[in-house]
Amino acid sequence: MTRRHEQIAEALREAIADGRHPVGGALPSEAELAERHGVSRGTVRQAVSALQAEGMIGSRQGARRVVLSTAPSQSFAELRSFAQWARAGGHTPGGRVLESVRCAARVEEAALLQLAPQSQVLRVLRVRTLDGEPVLLERTVYAGWIADAVQRLPDDCESVTQSLYDDTGLVFAHGEHHIDAVAAGTVDSQRLGVRRGSPLLRVRRTTTTPEGRPVESSDDRYRPGSVVFTVRNSTQANPLARLGRD
Amino acid sequence: MTRRHEQIAEALREAIADGRHPVGGALPSEAELAERHGVSRGTVRQAVSALQAEGMIGSRQGARRVVLSTAPSQSFAELRSFAQWARAGGHTPGGRVLESVRCAARVEEAALLQLAPQSQVLRVLRVRTLDGEPVLLERTVYAGWIADAVQRLPDDCESVTQSLYDDTGLVFAHGEHHIDAVAAGTVDSQRLGVRRGSPLLRVRRTTTTPEGRPVESSDDRYRPGSVVFTVRNSTQANPLARLGRD
DNA sequence: TAGTGGTCTAGACCACATT
DNA sequence: ATGTGGTCTAGACCACTAT
Incomplete structure (x- = not known):
């Protein structure tokens, strides 16, 4: 990365991670960081605002920035992609397509995907494993225009996100996630190996x-x-979400 | 708010909310916004980066910014405080303290609160209602130094956050939330009026x-x-979390 | 090729925290 | 009173998108 502000942000993350700036301690002033890295104050502010958005540091006008956490938050990619999240945590992702059918979109699906009513969509049921154990059952509806590419993927495709990018250049950039709890239904219980009615985290x-x-x-x-789903947030900065192992 | 960048951000939020910039459409360029509001480009960038952090708009180098969502994301305060969240959604919050005991911190509690082992803490069991219905059971451990102020609160205190601020000036600024699903235990089922073993969303x-x-x-x-817990996130911007009614 | 957002600079002034 | 972060300006150059 040649961008100066990214370099400075990375240097600060490392300094925090290895304890040179302990939790509860203060960061150097903007002026000091600017001089040390030979950049203007604006560039330093860009760097620290990244850490602030990650929930690693907090700041108050008039006082030095404070270290809140040593753990760097994870990226959107890891939140979006099961495979990328699993590998980031040192686990082996796996998976298998159980069903894959094309049909007309239901009303609410067409609305969510901003498609015309009755548009063709692809409905896929997929089980995902972590180190061989089933942990996640996905019921996904793909917009018709990407359905062909999805169906060309192998049934045991490890990372759908990565494969779709490689094949078609498609990039997932934004996501909205609604989280609640539900009781396992018949299909859920069979595929995930839990009792019917037991609690599941639904996203x-x-x-x-x-x-x-x-x-x-x-x-x-x-x-x-x-x-476990983890959200870090702040009055001042922007919260960040990540998916983590219990 | 006298800050120019906040004014501009608010103007953009309104323009998006009332459809002048529809979802999927483009925003005016930075140069145009700067001229229109009589500010420098830097101030405009500060404004749009706020909307980006809220997940309302996306941006790519070389192309105009795109509207992703009309819904303004909610604040940290609403995520943190049950009462503030409830009122923001047009509901009436309520609640009652069921138990309140002082005791020595357990090992893991002391670690979470950064206290010395065996420090005094205050353990509170509280049920929260929305429009009169119990929806949330809280088991909270307060650090010893704030315990007196918490115990002085009335049992049916509507907003603990607000009251603690009024009484002691205490501000909650940062939070970390771990979300998963659990089966209701005996206490949970009695207090929330659900069957034992039924799924609960735990934070x-x-x-x-x-x-x-x-x-x-x-x-x-x-x-x-x-x-329902909602998280909006992005490759480029910083995700944002909020708590919403189903 | 023209327009747009991303990066960076070098200043200025203010509000707030600390001492 | 001094230091610190928050706001704002007016420029410059580059990388990328669109046409």
Whole structure:
């Protein structure tokens, strides 16, 4: 990365991670960082605002910035992609397509994907495994214009996100996630190996391209104990979300 | 708000909310906004980066910014405070303290609150209602230094956050939330009026002051159907979280 | 090729926290 | 009183998108 502000942000993340700036301690002033890195104050502010958005530091006018956490928050990619998240945590992702059918979109699906009513969509049921164990059941609806590319993927495709990018250049850029809890239904219990009625963490998400065009909408159900969703937030900065192992 | 960048951000939020910039459409260029508002480009960039952090718009180098969503995301305050969230959604919050005991911190509690082992803490069990219905059971551990102020609050205190601020000037500034699903235990089922073993959405959170000093740590269990957690995120911008009614 | 957003500079002034 | 972060300006150059 040649961008100066990214370099400075990375240097600060490392300094925080290895304890040179302990939790509860203060960061150097903007002026000092600017001089040390030979950049203007604006560039330093760009760097620290990234850490602030990640929830690692907090700041108040008039006082030095404070270290809040040593853990760097994870990226959108890791929130979006099961495979990328799994690998980031040192686990082995796997998966298998159980069903894949084309049909007309239901009313609410067409609305979520911003499609005309009755448009063709692709409905996929997929189980995902972590180190061989099933932990997630995905019911995904893909917009018709990407359906062919999705169906060309192998049934045990490890990373759908990566494969779609490689094959078609498609980038997932934005997502909205609704999280709640539901009782396992018959299909859920069979596929995830839990009792019917036992609690599952449900994430309903819709993902779009950089231009804001919806690509997919999914109902994902996680086996409890396997996955925790973490959100860090702040009055001042922008919160950040990540998916983590319990 | 006298800050120019906030004014511009608010003007853009309104323009998006009332459809002058529809979802999928483009925003005016930075240069145009700068001229229109009589400010420099830097101030415009500050304004749009706020909307970006809220997930309302996306941007790509070389192309105009795109509107992703009309819904303004909610603030940290609403994520943190049940009462503030409820009122923001047009509901009436209520609640009652069921138990309140002082005791020595457990090992993991002391660690979460950054206290010495065996420090005094205050353990509170509180049920929260929305329009009279119980929807949330909170098991909160407060650090000893704030325990007196918490115990002085009335049992049916509507907003603990607001009252603590009024009484002691305490501000909650940062939070970390871990979300998963659990089966209702005996206490949960009695207090929330659900069957034992039925799914609950659990949020374990720790909140700190602006200086990063932990104040409280809580295990919150939501009755399903009453509450959904929403996270919006992006490759480029910073994700944002909010709590919303189903 | 023209327009747009991303990066960076070098200043200025203000509000707030600390001492 | 001094230092610090928050706001704002007026420029410059570059990388990328669109046409």
